[in-house]
Amino acid sequence: MKLVSPPVPRGVPEATVARLPLYLRALTALAERGVATVSSDELAETSGVNSAKLRKDLSYLGSYGTRGVGYEVEFLQHQISREIGLTQDWSVAIVGIGNLGHALANYGGFASRGFRIAALLDAEPERVGTEVAGLHVRPVDELERIVTEHNIAIAIVATPAHAAQAVCDRLVEVGITSILNFAPAVVQVPEGVVLRKVDLSTELQILAYHEQRRNGSALALTAEQAVELAKAVRG
Structure with missing residues (x-):
């Protein structure tokens, strides 16, 4: 059965957007167990938030559940997937194939969530041309051609700290507007570019x-x- 969702209200708060993947992960686990419906209390507990916050978040998607029944797991899973863009595939490039970049390239969880690692790039000559996770590492000098060739939508920066700003600048220059930065450095991007930072240290x-x-x-x-x-x- 094809699911048809109601129009989604615009202006979803950033804090809500940040919690949607938590709800989706919980719903995916429920769906894999064959659970058809879930109450807001159960979903909130599984997601690690309080039920009032969950209901408020889901109301931005136009989903209010059914009193006494709760939420339909499959339908809500589809709504959230659509809202955060997981109903299409996203091509991703990783820049910096050191230990961390190598590990990210080999992570199998991206594909199941709609993200395809399409290109690996590095500035070190000894890494260029090597094969990682079935892909050949390409030189950073080819960035613009690779972005066009693979229709790259998102870039992951896993370079040393000193190189992060220059890499982000180059990514912006070639039209990348969504960047996930793993480098242990504070980088600046212009307005209109979304930058998320993951600093393990x-x-x-x-x-x-x-x-x-x-x-x-x-x-x-x-x-x-x-x-x-x-x-x-x-x-």
Whole structure:
């Protein structure tokens, strides 16, 4: 049966957009188990949000569920997939095929979510021409031709920090307007270009902070030790 969705209201808040993949992941798991309907409470718990926030988010898609029944899993899955653009395939290029870029190229989860890794690029001569995940690594100098050749829609930057800004600038120059940056660097892009950042080291540092807070009683100085240390510092 072909699903026909109602018109989707525009102006979906960014915070809601960021949660839609969480709902889609939960719905996909439910569909794989053969679940036909799900309540807002159950879907919210599976997605890690509260039910009021979930209902508000889904209302932006024109989906309100049915009282006493909940949401139809297949229909809601289709609505969210359509809203975030997963009802079509997206060609993706990875720039920087070091350890991280190599791992991303070999990740099998992209294809099942509508993302096709179409091109790999690197500036290092020893990497150009090598084969990774069934693709030959191409030189960055060929970026413009590759973007046109493969109709690249999204670029992933996995370069060292010092190269990230120049790579992003080049991507913008050749018409890429959606960039996912894994490089541990702050980069700037012009208005109209969507930049998302994934900094693994920062996330680890945040976890370390919480671990330290959790074990703070064991790590913190006693009041007497703090006074003695202050005296020593003052000399």
